[in-house]
Amino acid sequence: MNRKFLKLVFSILAGCTFSLSTVTAQQQTTLQAEEHRPQFHFSPKEHWMNDPNGMVYYKGVYHLFYQYYPNGTVWGPMHWGHATTKDFFHWQEKPIALYPDSLGYIFSGSIVMDEHNTSGLGKDGKAPMVAVFTHHDPKLEEKKVNNFQNQSIAYSLDEGNSWTKYSGNPVLPNPGITDFRDPKVMWFEAGKKWIMTLATKDRITFYSSKDLKDWRKESEFGNDLGAHGGVWECPDLFPMEYNGKTVWVLLVSINPGGPNGGSATQYFTGSFDGSKFTANSKVEKWLDYGTDNYAGITWSNTGKRKIFIGWMNNWQYANRVPTKNWRGATTIPRDLYLDQKAGDFYVRSVPVKEMNVHLRPVYKKQSLMLNKGIDLSAYVKNLNGKLKLDFTFNTTKSNQIVLSNKEGEKLLVGYDHKTKTYYIDRANSGINDFEKGFAKKHTAPRIATATTARISLILDVASAELFADDGLTVMTDIFFPKSLINGIKITGNGNQKINNLIISAIPSFK
Ligand code: FRU
Numbered sequence: 292m293n294r295k296f297l298k299l300v301f302s303i304l305a306g307c308t309f310s311l312s313t314v315t316a317q318q319q320t321t322l323q324a325e326e327h328r329p330q331f332h333f334s335p336k337e338h339w340m341n342d343p344n345g346m347v348y349y350k351g352v353y354h355l356f357y358q359y360y361p362n363g364t365v366w367g368p369m370h371w372g373h374a375t376t377k378d379f380f381h382w383q384e385k386p387i388a389l390y391p392d393s394l395g396y397i398f399s400g401s402i403v404m405d406e407h408n409t410s411g412l413g414k415d416g417k418a419p420m421v422a423v424f425t426h427h428d429p430k431l432e433e434k435k436v437n438n439f440q441n442q443s444i445a446y447s448l449d450e451g452n453s454w455t456k457y458s459g460n461p462v463l464p465n466p467g468i469t470d471f472r473d474p475k476v477m478w479f480e481a482g483k484k485w486i487m488t489l490a491t492k493d494r495i496t497f498y499s500s501k502d503l504k505d506w507r508k509e510s511e512f513g514n515d516l517g518a519h520g521g522v523w524e525c526p527d528l529f530p531m532e533y534n535g536k537t538v539w540v541l542l543v544s545i546n547p548g549g550p551n552g553g554s555a556t557q558y559f560t561g562s563f564d565g566s567k568f569t570a571n572s573k574v575e576k577w578l579d580y581g582t583d584n585y586a587g588i589t590w591s592n593t594g595k596r597k598i599f600i601g602w603m604n605n606w607q608y609a610n611r612v613p614t615k616n617w618r619g620a621t622t623i624p625r626d627l628y629l630d631q632k633a634g635d636f637y638v639r640s641v642p643v644k645e646m647n648v649h650l651r652p653v654y655k656k657q658s659l660m661l662n663k664g665i666d667l668s669a670y671v672k673n674l675n676g677k678l679k680l681d682f683t684f685n686t687t688k689s690n691q692i693v694l695s696n697k698e699g700e701k702l703l704v705g706y707d708h709k710t711k712t713y714y715i716d717r718a719n720s721g722i723n724d725f726e727k728g729f730a731k732k733h734t735a736p737r738i739a740t741a742t743t744a745r746i747s748l749i750l751d752v753a754s755a756e757l758f759a760d761d762g763l764t765v766m767t768d769i770f771f772p773k774s775l776i777n778g779i780k781i782t783g784n785g786n787q788k789i790n791n792l793i794i795s796a797i798p799s800f801k
Contacts, residue, residue, distance in 0.1 A: 334620035345402035400424030438465035520548020553607035580735030608726035664782035677774035
């Protein structure tokens with residue numbers, strides 16, 4: 292994040308007052324009508340959000356906390372907002388979980404269930420939910436001292452409804468590193484200890500603790516590996532399995548320096564011995580090649596299932612996107628899997644399986660000749676800018692999906708067989724005057740090698756998420772059409788077929 296710019300915007304807007312009003316039933320119904328409002332992705336009813344934080348699963352409920360500024364629609368003093376869901380589609384907004392205090396704003400972090408009460412913060416046999424987050428002190432930052440970011444904890448004994456900050460904060464004071472933030476904590480069973488994965492400027496530093504309060508440094512990783520076009524933020528470390536083998540995955544968000552500009556999330560695969568992470572490949576890997584999936588991490592306490600969610604935005608323009616009463620949304624939650632290609636490990640992401648029950652197929656075709664292009668607008672014109680499109684195709688030829696509206700705006704999504712790349716082109720997709728570099732075509736390499744490719748595209752009013760080859764190549768882009776997408780054509784560059792085509796309607800959850 293460019294803090295100087297944000298400070299400027301913040302100080303201009305500090306003069307305007309935004310009221311934190313309760314959302315009435317009438318406002319609730321208008322959410323459906325709000326221009327550019329996602330209808331099945333999470334977005335706060337009002338005001339600013341950025342990173343998802345502290346996601347934890349407990350007693351059948353998925354908790355999502357997030358960077359939230361409740362007094363405006365641009366980034367400001369950070370709180371943790373809170374929402375819960377049982378199925379990733381029906382979300383319930385809860386009261387703000389953490390407010391800024393004398394130690395600073397509440398920056399990103401994670402939550403663990405301290406089942407064995409290692410922290411001693413539990414009471415009457417109740418295990419505490421412990422939030423580990425960064426305290427960001429704006430006054431110290433102003434003074435240009437280096438230690439303005441420190442790690443602190445808070446705990447909840449009532450399933451995340453109310454929080455108490457630990458009196459001994461910060462638990463991990465800053466050793467003098469300007470960017471020292473976004474702790475992701477996990478239990479490392481083999482060593483019976485907690486591991487904190489922390490973003491420390493241009494690298495990751497691992498710490499360990501027996502009680503979540505007393506932390507010691509274990510090792511550093513990555514100053515000489517991976518992409519370094521910007522500062523490292525919001526890491527996540529977790530084990531995954533592939534054919535009975537354990538491979539560790541380390542997610543690292545970077546801003547700027549993403550493959551298509553601005554913010555993006557890279558990842559490393561390798562091993563972790565409780566102290567040190569060792570990468571098993573030097574290949575640069577991105578969880579998502581689009582411009583709008585940032586600062587994502589996985590839910591904790593979900594066992595072997597790994598569920599990821601990201602912030603569907605980019606620091607390059609996040610503060611200026613043309614939404615009115617709110618700014619920011621999350622990606623569709625994604626199940627992560629491990630895959631092996633050309634001897635290297637890759638992470639596949641696909642929409643959570645809970646999505647399937649909501650899909651209502653409106654058109655199915657086993658096999659379709661593209662000829663000069665096939666117009667399927669009749670099937671999407673009443674879908675209110677939301678749909679899922681699936682098909683398979685032969686990668687020896689190119690194809691393009693043209694999504695359009697009555698203004699003649701177009702979002703192009705496709706595959707180029709010459710360059711072996713997928714792309715999303717939002718150059719003529721709608722409003723783009725808020726950011727010079729917004730109207731662009733973004734590309735992503737095809738990682739899969741089979742001749743048959745499979746794509747899934749999810750559209751939710753103002754976002755497109757492309758999952759190619761079962762999530763081996765993923766692109767998430769936001770766009771701002773002046774009216775809802777109501778047309779679709781699929782074109783090709785020859786006499787070619789696409790197969791297993793399904794267009795599905797998706798309900799609104801607003
Ligand atoms: C990532 C980030 C984090 C930080 C938070 C502040 O988007 O910059 O590093 O904790 O946002 O809101």
